[in-house]
Amino acid sequence: MTARRTHISLKEIRRYELLNTRVCDLPLKIEGPLRDCILAHYRELQARKIRFRPRFYLGAEIEDGWGCVDGTICIEVPFYLGNPELMALHKEYYGEVEGEAEILKILRHETGHAINYAFRLHERKDWQGIFGDFTKRYPKCYRTKPWSKKHVQHLDSFYAQRHPDEDWAESFAVWLTPGVNWRRCYKGWDAIEKLIYVDIIMKQIGGVCPAARRIAYDAPARKERRTLAELYDVEAVTALGEQEMEDYIKDLGQIFLRRVRRREYHVAAADFLTRYREAIISGVARWILHSNKNSVRKIIRRMKAVCRHYGLVMIRSEGAEKLAEVTALVTWYVINDIYDLD
Template structure:
């Protein structure tokens, strides 16, 4: 009898150990009701989530390479790794599928919403945390390789898509925006198998940066971090903002400072309508070309879908307001329009980054 009783207790203990936490009540709310919830009331946790497993996998990858560093993680409104803190803030919606669905509805996309994208983001943010933990940017070799980390983000961010001085990882040529981002993107590529990045970047000046990171990580092998504080910056558990206010502010970040600021560029692509001359309306041309433009901007440049949709909607409206028409071949107009759209998108991303880093 005693033996059977003990066996039952062990069995129940194992069952409790493998039982997933109960679903929170807000899971069944409508989108409108959920948007009225405050972040702190959601009581979110990373335990038993897919991203928790993903974090452990990346930590194991670092350990296999001899790097004795495991950044602490917490949930916040957005993805980021704060300066001076060897940790990573993870976007709140990654804690539950219901919140990911809401994010997709509000922003047209979930940043890190698939395994491949999540891996890219996590490797990038791990790089920032590693930089903070070992104070890598203070090293002379780091500065000679990537530049001055104290430089402010440029007022005008003009990426060079054809440049081979930088690796390609997150998209929209992010490594070109700042020395710290250049390092983070290079480290993220370095975490791939060595044979792969050597092959992919053979003949590129960027290969020198990858080789520097490879050497630097060998030097760090087996050493403990210099900075080990566990500060939590803007944790979701203390955030009393409602989800509705969060998304209102997030969408506002991508608004144009002035709808007419790019009118001159559009006038260089399209002509002015004249009575008696039959020409396709520029707004019609952009609307018809929109699916192709979106595919190019989101797949090749990996730009944020909500931002792409928003910019195209605004450009269509400006073409209509200015009464512009197509006065060149469609092929020429498409090429020129892509250049304008890319310029607008990069300007908005640069402005958003400036606000975030000030």
């Protein structure tokens, strides 16, 4: 008897090859929509008569892929934004990818950092009087005040409240955003004082080339030797430590089943998690202080891998009950990661 031949599609072959490619071997460039966003950002700076231009590079981080390298004019951009195929891959594993509007918001924020470092604004007494002590340590966690009028609101998570450097960067971003009448939007807010300061200081230094233009790259993609599969934790089960694995199996085993008698009445637990992934991520990240979507997403990805690996299932009619249980479990894992309760 001849064994049945299994055909693998070209798409599957391409996917396998891509996942097993080292990031440093990928033909990455700042081009396409990403380049268009950067050029649009340059036009925003030009409209404000700012000569300074930060230096952008593709970095290897995927969870915290954006950032201005401390003390430099170099801004890291997530490498996957440099290629449509990589953007699709990222969306598959993380559920979302930055669009044009979000990219521009982040570029304005990070350029605020770069300007702060290039002109050493944080060393000025007037800057410190407005924004606070730049040398203050970044808190691992910070308690937000959603209704505070002492800080502007630009990026999510009330980021301006985290640190004086972020307060400056967020204020700069609001001031730079085209079409935003910040004087009207923030009228009556204490934060208006910060925006007025940004307006004054940028008129003073906008046409000046900064003396400090330190260049340094943190985790550039061109030096990242890990594969995409390793970065995206595709084999999530093998990435878990022994104790973590036992915890996941034990906890998920209390929610889902190893087998059921009537197959037509069951649903694969991994498919159930996929279906409700974004709802769980949004809800948990919204209500748990100091959490973010990426950390929640990573936990769900590991749960899915364990469920798939052990063939866990659930009774189809118990969807609402299981959704509540899974959400509670994800919440516990997130809180435990943040506060190290074990």
